[in-house]
Amino acid sequence: MSVTAVAPPCESLKAAFKLAKTGLLERFQTASNVDALMHALARVTDDALKGAWDACEMPSWAALVAVGGYGRGELAPYSDVDILVLLPDHKPADSGDAELTVRIERFIGMAWDLGLDIGSSVRSVAQCIDEATNDVTVLTSLLEARRVYGDTPLFLLFRERYQQTLDPRAFFQAKVLEMRQRHAKFQDTPYSLEPNIKESPGGLRDLQLILWISRAAGFGSSWRELDLRGLITEREARELRRNEGFLKMLRARLHVIAKRRQDILVFDLQTALAESFGFQATATKRASEQLMRRYYWAAKAVTQLATILIQNVEAQLFPTTSGITRVISGRFVEKQGMLEIARDDVFEREPHAILEAFLLYEQTRGIKGLSARTLRAIYNARDLMDRDWRRDPENRRLFVEILKQPEGITHALRLMNQTSVLGRYLLNFRRIVGQMQHDLYHVYTVDQHILMVLRNLRRFAIAEHAHEYPFCSQLMGNFERPWVLYVAALFHDIAKGRGGDHSTLGMADARRFCREHDIGAEDSALVVWMVEQHLTMSQVAQKQDTSDPEVIKQFAALVKTERRLSALYLLTVADIRGTSPKVWNAWKGKLLEDLYRATRAVLGGAEPDAHSELKSRQEEALALLRLETVPEHAERRLWDQLDVGYFLRHDAADIAWQTRVLYKHVESAKPIVRARPSPIGAGLQVLVYVPDRPDLFAAMCGYFDKNGLSVLDARVTTTRHGFALDNFLVAHPEHDGHYRDIANLVEEQLSTLLTAERMLPEPSKGRLSRLVRTFPITPRVDLRPDERGQYYILSVSANDRQGLLYSIARVLAQHRIGVQAARINTLGERVEDVFLLDGKGLSSNRTQIQVETELLRAIAA
Structure with a gap:
């Protein structure tokens, strides 16, 4: 006699639920009705939970209630499932009934075992009302409560008590305030490059919020009902349904592709998601860009229509x-x-x-x-x-x-x-609405970046914000017709995404706009020139040696007038600040301001003269040393060992500080390391004075890298008697300005490292960010002599990662190449570093090719 094995109830339910859900998701691959999928997923979940309820022999006087999105009878493929085990007031969860507690725990455990991502609560009717009264989140989740199984009279009693508790006006005010706080977390824009489909402005949560407040007020719980009540028009209802359907479909497919709950449109999944919608890459547009543009337009429409609807609901709730x-x-x-x-x-x-x-x-x-x-x-x-x-x-x-x-x-x-x-x-502006930028630099779409730049310019003109950037506010206050700058801001990136040089294409747009709007010849010329040159000042400040008088003269020849210089400076600061919160720092601000002041002096008639500049800085530094009670002429032993380049690369305050630290230790065989919070307000300034050796720069970069300190700037000097006098500006992402706490530690550790003779360790390749993995850039290395043939300029462009600078420095050290100066320019997830090098071997073409090849290998992601 054969015996058929019977699967335990949980295994049987789990298999049935998995089979049903898998079938629904397979059919969804070829179907386009997302509402049918979400309702069907809710139904099969109902069936699984009913089976678990029966298997656990839950009492007949309790009820299983679906809340939240599950309460609406909708589930995305991997959404959490929010349930309430509703109990009568005479049998609350804390009643001490051990048997009831065991059954509830067994039921919730079985629900998890079925593969459901359960969010559960166990409350009596009175406890539900108390919680809802004190917490608007609970109040909201119970608004759409739906009985799944169990005692119907108990559920109806709960609904009656809930309705008696619900105050539509208070609920409206709480939800609108909650929406504003949620939007603020996303910078009040749907145009993030990795938006949250559910929570971002213009996302599904905004649509749900409207239906919640409408339902609470008794105005209806669907777009059709709101149309019939006159809160929206038939056309608006149709637009809302269409965009809601798109957002739901986007979220459902995102879940299916990720195989988990995933509401953020991360770069890693955007291409696969776009292809699931049928988008295909073209010569000028990625498939993901086409999808994201469709998303941004939907989110924009939702934001616009939601504003109308919320005002109309408010007018009904608060008639005046x-x-x-x-x-x-x-x-x-x-x-x-x-x-x-x-x-x-x-x-x-x-x-x-x-x-x-x-x-x-x-x-x-x-x-x-x-x-x-x-x-x-x-x-x-x-x-x-x-x-x-x-x-x-x-x-x-x-x-x-x-x-x-x-x-x-x-x-x-x-x-x-x-x-x-x-x-x-502006039709060309319409073309860049929702236009993504995959340069690892900008974190906003092109239209939002442009408006952010314009907003930054406006803040320079507002007295209440003068403390943020006083110098910019001063220049803006003296700038005649500042609205001309706003025109330039509108057009500086308007030609992005068209192919070709966006600065050149934007010039034509700006010129046409000025002509059509009767803007005077002088102001038109300024606008067009600013659009053409809007990247120039940052490139000169961050990539060229601005201590070289020839660099300043060439830049002044390009700018020609002080009005142009001020305009370009203001636009440049506003532009960099409008790209990403991670890109701007006080060091970049100082580079730009120094370039501005030096150029203005040349435009004012001053002839850039290295010797007069040297004398001026030395006199200013001496005045500061006297205030520090440094003995007269004490600086001579150090200064006699320094060349003109040192004094041109450092300002008077830095020269005075370094002199005060070193004048007693000019011949010291032991490393002298001093650190202080940077006077410009960005990072830690580290001074190193030690007998020079080929691997010194690499050793220091290795220390900074190991301790999570990013090098923002390095100024390297070799004295006449063979000492290295190096000045670093470093920053740590977690210290947020509290660098005084780590200054002593850096001094002690770096001194110990430089005292010991050690082999340079192999560089460790740090992990690349998701953004870099999704949009890698081709690493580039360019090594060429400077115009005077005295030094070599090394330019490196690569994806940013931990250990990158050390990898570069180690290659140079192995070839006994000295680093005279370094400009470390981090642009979001990309670096563009420039090094001033010297070394006898660089005069050989063979050595140059070998160095470039090894550097490319070292920086490759």
């Missing part, structure tokens, strides 16, 4: 009797702090009123935004913004007036971009 606050013009009124059109057909009757709305938004004190009625009218007036509208002289005048206003320019242009007005007025 005051009506119009004031009449602004025949076309516009103020209503509760918002700019509102006086009649619905204003834009159809007078299309130039579209731009007038944004001008009034800037000019009218007390206006904090555009009303839902105005936003809706702009949304519906898109077809009016055509070629004739763009060519209308009145519109051209209004647009320039928007840029000339003393206040509100940043907010107005951001709002114009959000409502698509900016892109419809």
Whole structure:
């Protein structure tokens, strides 16, 4: 007699659930109905949990309740499953009933064993209400509660008590505040290069929030119901459904590709995700770029429509009797702090009123935004913004007036971009909305970067922000017609993504704009020149030896006038600050400011003279030494050993500090190491004085690398009597300015290292970031003599990683090549370093090729 083995209940349920889910996901690969998938996943999850409920013999007087997204009857492929085990008030979870506790624990454990990512709570009805009263997150999760199994009367009692507790007005205010805080975490923009589909502005959470507050207020829980109630139009409901469907599909496919819960559109998965939608790479666009642009446009539409809907819900929940606050013009009124059109057909009757709305938004004190009625009218007036509208002289005048206003320019242009007005007025701007930048440098899309640069320029002009960049604020305060700078900011990157040099292509756009908007010849020339040269100043400051008078003379010859110099300096600072929070630092600020001041002196008639500059710095340094009570003439023993280059590469304050430290130790056989927080406010300044040897620079770089200190700048001097006097600026990502705490440790450890004679260890290749792995750049090495043939200039471009600088320094040390100076330029995830080298072997072509080959091998990711 044969006996058939019976699988334990959990194994049987698990197999059935896995089979059902696998079948749904396989069918989803070829189907396009994401709602059907999400509802079906919720149903098979219901079935699995019902089976577990029965298997654990849960009491008949309890209820299994789905909450959160699962409560809506929707589940993405790998979403968590939020459940509530609902108990009657006479049997709370802490009642001491041991048997009940065991059964609940067994049920939740079985749910996990089924392969569900469970988020569980066990509460009585009264406990649910108490928690909901004190926590809006709990209140929200219970809003869409759905009975899955168990006692129906108990669930109905819970729903009744919940509705009695729910205050729609308080709920609305709490959720809107929560939304604002969530948006702030994402810099109030959907245009991150790796957005969160669910949480970012314009994501699924914004759509859910609208339906939550509408449902709580009794206005409806679907777009159709909101349409029928008059909160949105039929066209808006259709747009919301379409974009919601796209975002849901995006999230579901992202889960399937990642094989786990994944809501962030990381670079690693963007290409596979794009290909699942049918996007294919072209000669100019990656498949991922095409998908992301589609996402950004969807998020932008959601943001725009959500703003309208939230205002309409608020108007229904908080009706006011005051009506119009004031009449602004025949076309516009103020209503509760918002700019509102006086009649619905204003834009159809007078299309130039579209731009007038944004001008009034800037000019009218007390206006904090555009009303839902105005936003809706702009949304519906898109077809009016055509070629004739763009060519209308009145519109051209209004647009320039928007840029000339003393206040509100940043907010107005951001709002114009959000409502698509900016892109419809400037068609080339429309082309870069949602345009990604894969240069490991920018963290925003092109349009958002441009608006960020313009915002930075505006902050230079606002007194409340003068403490941030005082020198920039001073220059901006003295700059005649600063609105010209805003025009240049709008066009400096507008030609990105077209192929070719975006600076050259942008010049043509800027020139056409100035001509069409009757901007004067002088200002037009400045705008076009700034667009052409907007990268030049940073390249000179960060890659060339600005202590060389010839470099300053050449840059001054390019700039020609002080007005151009100030304009380019302000745009450069704003541009670098608008790329990524990781790119700007005080050291780069100092390089740019030093270049500005030296160039302005030449433009003012001063002839750059190395000897006069040397004498000036020495006299200033001596004055500082006297304040430090250093004996008179004590500096001579050290200074007699230093060449002109040392004094030109260091400012007077650094010369004084180094002299005060070293004047008693000029012949010291022991290493002298001193460290202090950098006076410019960025990192730790480290001074090393030691008898020179070929591997010295590499040894120091190896120490900094091992201790997580990034070298921002290195200035290397070899004295006449064979000592190395090296000055480093280093930074640590975790110290955040508290460098005084580690200064003594660096002095002690580096002194010990330099005292011992050690072989240089093999460099360790640090891990590459996800961004670098996804968008690697081709490493480049360029080694050539300088114009005078005195030194060699080594330029290195590579993906950034830990150990990179040491790898370079070690190769140079092995060939006995000395480093006279180093400019370490980190641009997000990319480095562009420049070294000034000397070494007899470099005069040989064979040696040069060998060094370049070994360097390429060393920096290869």
